[in-house]
Each structure stands twice: as C-alpha cells, then as structure tokens.
Amino acid sequence: MVTVSTSPATYHHGNLRDALLAAGLEALEGPEGKAPSLRELARAVGVSPTAVYRHFPDKHALDQALANEGLKLLGHEQAAAARKVGGGAAGFAETGRTYVRFALAHPALFRLMFTQGRPADGSKKPDEARALLTANTQALASDPERAEILALQAWSIAHGIAMLMLDGRIPAEDALIEQMLDTKSLFP
Amino acid sequence: MVTVSTSPATYHHGNLRDALLAAGLEALEGPEGKAPSLRELARAVGVSPTAVYRHFPDKHALDQALANEGLKLLGHEQAAAARKVGGGAAGFAETGRTYVRFALAHPALFRLMFTQGRPADGSKKPDEARALLTANTQALASDPERAEILALQAWSIAHGIAMLMLDGRIPAEDALIEQMLDTKSLFP
DNA sequence: CGGTTAAAGTGAACGCCGTTAACATAAAGG
DNA sequence: CCTTTATGTTAACGGCGTTCACTTTAACCG
Numbered sequence: 001m002v003t004v005s006t007s008p009a010t011y012h013h014g015n016l017r018d019a020l021l022a023a024g025l026e027a028l029e030g031p032e033g034k035a036p037s038l039r040e041l042a043r044a045v046g047v048s049p050t051a052v053y054r055h056f057p058d059k060h061a062l063d064q065a066l067a068n069e070g071l072k073l074l075g076h077e078q079a080a081a082a083r084k085v086g087g088g089a090a091g092f093a094e095t096g097r098t099y100v101r102f103a104l105a106h107p108a109l110f111r112l113m114f115t116q117g118r119p120a121d122g123s124k125k126p127d128e129a130r131a132l133l134t135a136n137t138q139a140l141a142s143d144p145e146r147a148e149i150l151a152l153q154a155w156s157i158a159h160g161i162a163m164l165m166l167d168g169r170i171p172a173e174d175a176l177i178e179q180m181l182d183t184k185s186l187f188p
Numbered sequence: 189m190v191t192v193s194t195s196p197a198t199y200h201h202g203n204l205r206d207a208l209l210a211a212g213l214e215a216l217e218g219p220e221g222k223a224p225s226l227r228e229l230a231r232a233v234g235v236s237p238t239a240v241y242r243h244f245p246d247k248h249a250l251d252q253a254l255a256n257e258g259l260k261l262l263g264h265e266q267a268a269a270a271r272k273v274g275g276g277a278a279g280f281a282e283t284g285r286t287y288v289r290f291a292l293a294h295p296a297l298f299r300l301m302f303t304q305g306r307p308a309d310g311s312k313k314p315d316e317a318r319a320l321l322t323a324n325t326q327a328l329a330s331d332p333e334r335a336e337i338l339a340l341q342a343w344s345i346a347h348g349i350a351m352l353m354l355d356g357r358i359p360a361e362d363a364l365i366e367q368m369l370d371t372k373s374l375f376p
Numbered sequence: 377c378g379g380t381t382a383a384a385g386t387g388a389a390c391g392c393c394g395t396t397a398a399c400a401t402a403a404a405g406g
Numbered sequence: 407c408c409t410t411t412a413t414g415t416t417a418a419c420g421g422c423g424t425t426c427a428c429t430t431t432a433a434c435c436g
C-alpha cells in the first residue's frame with residue numbers, strides 16, 4: 001500500500017522530478033543567493049547527476065520548471081493579497097506591493113523566474129499573475145484602449161522597483177515601496 | 189620613446205587591463221547573449237588565464253569593471269540624447285527612451301551592469317546617468333520633496349520596461365517604448 | 377652601467393560544472 | 407515468465423574559476 005500524494009508516488013527510486021523541484025526551490029531560498037547547480041540538486045536528492053536527464057533534457061529545462069513554480073507561487077500570493085483587501089482599486093495596488101515584496105523575500109527565485117527565457121510556450125493559459133493584472137487594469141481603466149498600456153506600465157514599474165532593490169540600487173525599504181507604488185499619484 | 193595613450197602604453201607584454209576590458213566589451217556585444225568567461229577573454233587577448241589575476245583579484249572584479257564601462261557609456265548616451273533635444277522636459281523624456289534603447293542594443297552588457305552587485309563603493313561621484321536623473325527631476329518636480337520619489341519612479345519604470353523586454357515578457361518594439369514612457373500621462 | 381627588485385606572465389594542477397556514452401536494474405505487462 | 411521500457415549508475419570529456427610554484431621582463435638605483 002502506498003500513500004499516493006505529491007511526493008512519494010509510483011516510485012522507482014523516488015519521484016525524482018518533484019523531488020528535484022522541491023530541492024531546487026529550497027536551495028533557492030537559501031542565503032547563497034545563487035541558483036543551485038544540477039549536481040548540487042542531484043546530491044541533495046541522493047541521486048547521480050545523470051539521473052536528472054531522465055526527467056529534464058538539460059539544466060535549462062530544470063531551471064525553467066523551477067521558474068514556473070515560482071510564477072505560480074507569485075500568482076497565488078498576489079491573488080490572495082488582492083482578495084484580502086477586497087479587490088478593486090485597493091486590490092490592484094496590493095498586487096503591486098506583493099510583487100515587489102515577493103521579489104525581496106525570494107531573491108534568487110525571482111531572478112531565476114525572469115532570467116530564463118520564458119516558458120517556451122505550450123502553456124495555453126497565461127499565468128495567474130498576468131491574468132490578474134489584465135483583469136484589474138481593464139476594470140479600472142477609463143479608456144479600454146489604454147488598459148493594455150496601463151497594465152504594462154504597472155507591471156514595469158513594479159518589476160523595475162523589484163529589480164533595482166534586488167540589485168542594491170535602491171534601498172529595499174517597505175515604506176519606499178509604498179511611496180513609489182502609490183497608484184493615486186502614478187495612475188490618476 | 190613611447191606613445192603614451194590609452195591602449196599601447198608602458199607595455200610589458202601588453203596593457204592587459206585595458207585590453208581585457210576592450211575584449212570583454214566586444215564579447216558582450218556578440219550574439220551569444222552570454223557574459224564572456226575569464227579564460228575566453230584571456231584567449232582573445234593572447235594571454236594565459238592566470239595573467240588576468242595580475243590585474244583583477246577575481247572574475248567578479250573583472251565583471252564589475254566591465255559593468256562600470258557600461259554605466260559610463262549609458263550615461264554619455266543619455267546626456268547626449270538629452271542635449272540633442274534641448275534638455276528640459278523633452279530631455280528628461282529622452283533619457284528614459286535612451287535608457288531602454290541602450291538595454292535593447294546591448295542586452296548582455298546591460299544585464300551585466302545590474303547583475304553584479306554595484307561597484308562596491310569607493311567611487312566618490314555618482315555616475316553620470318544618476319546625476320542627470322536627479323537634476324532633471326529636481327528641475328521638473330513641483331514639490332522638491334517629491335522629486336526624489338519621482339526620480340526613483342522614473343528610473344524604475346524605464347528599468348522595468350528594459351528588463352521585461354530583454355526577458356521577452358513584453359514585445360521589444362520602439363513604438364511601445366514611447367507609449368509606455370509617455371511622461372505626460374505618467375507624471376502629469 | 378650593472379645588478380637587484382618588483383611587476384607581469386606561464387604551466388600544471390584542483391575541484392566544480394554540464395553533458396555524453398555505455399551499461400545496469402527494477403517495473404510493467406503481454 | 408520473460409521481454410520491454412523506464413529509470414537509474416559509473417566513467418569520462420571539456421570548460422570553468424582559482425591556486426601554486428616558477429620564469430621572464432622591465433624598472434630602479436648606486
């Protein structure tokens with residue numbers, strides 16, 4: 001009898017793919033600030049480096065899979081944050097702050113999410129974060145023409161703040177995030 | 189008699205430091221989109237890998253030096269662009285567009301400029317780009333209190349656009365840059 | 377000058393990396 | 407059961423950043 005859940009499923013030696021992703025996410029949270037190496041993850045999972053290639057064609061594919069996990073996480077956090085403040089304009093503002101805070105809380109993961117050329121394609125539906133963004137801007141923009149531009153502008157400023165703070169160009173202070181992302185002054 | 193100039197100066201085997209930086213900048217312009225390796229640069233200059241360590245304590249220092257070159261270049265381009273349109277509000281807008289265009293024109297260099305934790309310190313004066321930004325925002329902001337925030341916001345949105353375009357998240361079209369950076373709608 | 381000293385470059389080696397090839401083993405399934 | 411196929415392993419390759427011990431060149435100075 002086997003407990004069929006996320007991690008220990010049909011086992012040969014283990015559910016390597018998921019185990020590698022879990023180890024990867026954990027490594028990305030570490031204080032190293034560095035993306036883990038393939039061999040490092042194999043070691044962490046207790047498997048030879050080449051075993052990884054049964055589940056990912058190459059290192060880049062592994063990184064992309066990790067990036068996707070990160071994107072999912074970010075989307076969930078943003079949606080939850082927006083819901084918590086009741087959606088609407090307040091929710092929109094909250095997604096922006098959450099975006100930047102996520103980057104600061106998971107620097108290595110966030111970098112990985114955007115350094116890897118995006119998920120190739122295949123994925124039919126846009127990620128949750130993106131969907132939330134377009135929904136919000138379409139609801140809040142007076143001119144639906146401008147909604148799209150507004151979405152890209154909002155994304156860009158949040159992304160810019162996140163990156164500049166990660167790179168130490170701008171002090172990573174929470175008060176500063178709120179001032180810079182004040183939607184009333186930015187998108188009046 | 190020696191021609192004391194930038195490149196062939198006091199020679200032992202060569203002016204390695206400058207030669208390495210030149211080779212580095214050239215490599216960064218290549219289509220690889222990858223930052224050059226230390227050994228690669230040593231090869232390009234015709235020197236053993238270890239010779240590099242006479243001029244830079246480690247690879248990271250070399251990368252930082254390259255990043256500084258990039259920052260200087262960006263600053264010059266921005267200043268020239270602002271001058272060309274007569275400065276003022278038009279100049280401010282132009283520096284933003286120039287920022288993003290620079291990133292698209294030199295993707296690997298731009299990435300390197302911001303990936304390396306900033307120039308440590310030491311540099312007494314802030315780079316030209318930064319000086320230009322604060323000067324512009326102080327001149328254009330009604331409230332001098334808000335000037336600083338305005339500067340960071342302007343920087344962030346330009347940086348965000350640049351990064352998202354580099355990462356293929358947003359189409360890298362010139363028309364889009366102008367729409368997104370329209371200062372009249374952004375900072376009214 | 378000539379000889380010492382210090383700067384600049386070399387070659388061999390280390391451990392890490394991603395990746396390939398050839399081989400082993402366990403699971404699944406007719 | 408016995409074959410097939412998925413999933414591992416070990417050994418090896420070349421490239422990387424870096425260190426160590428060594429050599430060569432240029433500069434300085436009495």
